[in-house]
Amino acid sequence: MLFNEPSPLETRVLTRNFGLPNSASIETYLGTEGYQAFLKAAKMKPEEIIAEVKTSNLRGRGGAGFPTGMKWGFVPRTSPKPKYIVVNGDESEPGTCKDRVLIENDPHQLIEGVLIAGLSVDAHSGYIYIRGEYRYLIEVMEKAIAEAYEKGWLGKNIQGTGFDFDLYAHTGAGAYECGEESALLESLEGKRGVPRIRPPFPAVAGAFQCPTILNNVETFCAVPAILRDGGAAFAALGIPKSGGTKMTCLTGHVNKPGVYELRLGFPVKQMIEEVGGGIRNGKKLKAFVPGGSSCPVLTASEVEGATMDYDSMASRKTMLGSGGVIIMDEDTCMVKAAVRIMRFYAHESCGWCIPCREGTTWLKKILMRFHEGQGTRTDINLIGDIAKNMLGRTFCPLGDAAAMPTISIVEKFRQEFEDHLDGKPCPYEHTGSMVTV
């Protein structure tokens, strides 16, 4: 089911089967060249598969943007240990809701991507970790897995290729931190989702301390197209160093919020105006978050000339992230936005690293104080100071994820903090109040 109308400006590669009748069924998938990429890959050498993925310039779609082919190349294929494929479907970065539609509308594309990854590193089992809130997707995935076993696309000697693969769906139970790869692996092992110290990286010691490929749902979903049409063709959809398309979630103050598949390098202004139908109620853009709430925010002037790709965002000192675009109009209180973002990270901090546990809690308190009109002038600098002291001082990126948007909001929208001083009411109060802490 699609929750929003598609846009004619989309480049439909991962979403090519969306909207077909029973798009989640194996019959529909097989009717559109489904599993042919796996058969092609099964005739290739593992290093050739990895080379194809490298050629595609596919980068991790979960947020970090690490080159996928390189990541796969780190797995010691000849290790005597079993190798695993783990799919990160914990999707919980605020602003992000793309893996959900990928699984719901085309689960076999994901299975095929996992199989191809399995071929490339000689792995024979895999786990799809899906966040607990997406219970219906566990059912969708289990149904697809059962169909694939029944039709011989999973299990022993798949389609006579001699390749065996078993796949399981695993539910989470509510924890943002489990979207971080090493915390996800801990969670998969039946433990608290606390990050691991790296090295060793999951490629060498991942699931059950064995070599593991761990990628986001969308990353695996791109792999069948790469094998089917060739890495070069996939790369050509995007721009140099950022191959292919990105599932982009438009959220916030646009007329047509929704999930859209856009080629990498898509101009931000065109995305907002034409794909998203412009800012709601004819308002002006105040702030733009490219890929989930952990990204530094951009101002309207910084968005000029920007394109949706890794390098364009990096040059503006932010990140493409997960594709969770958050658009805020001129009536948005940036102090309130900062409070809400920090409340989230304080809630989700696993508590292991002190700079994150204490930093998020204190920042939440100070920001709340501001929003209630109790802030002091020195607090403005204190916010930036605390946040900067969290950067790079934690085992996983959650500390950075909390600090980065906060620093950017304080630096770029300092005037709004000043406007909340001396007991003055929030100038945007008509937009609502913060009800709980």
Added chain:
Amino acid sequence: MTFSAQLEARFEKLLNSYPPGRQRSAMVPMLLYAQDEIGQITDELVNEVATRIGCTPLQVNEVLSYYSMLHTKPLGKYHVQVCTNISCLLHDGDKLYEHACRKLGIGHKEVTADGQFSIEEVECMGACSWAPAIQVNYDFHHYVTPEKLDQLLDGLRKKQ
């Protein structure tokens, strides 16, 4: 403890889904699926799961306190979860949450006296492009307005 045949089948499948000696991996899914059936995580359930996966009740308790969807207290028959995270906030998710609290006369993580409804202000649930969103138990509801919420809750109340 005895569970439904479906839940036993799920447990059986889970215990065979992980490498030998790694049955502990089944812990969180088992707890969540069992909670769906019996309503909450009880001490008895903790002991049962610990026995089945071969670890101590302490190890299960340590894990269950980490996950926000695992509850040691009973929820309402209909657990209303309202997202107020940033993308929903921009579509007045906070006002929707306040409305739901007023409507049901309860607050965060409280249950109505008749045990029918509970409310939780939740973090991002992955419905950001269709905000504001809520979940009632596992069912998503998108583009929710106060009026739609009233209709939904009134409908559920009649269904009792």
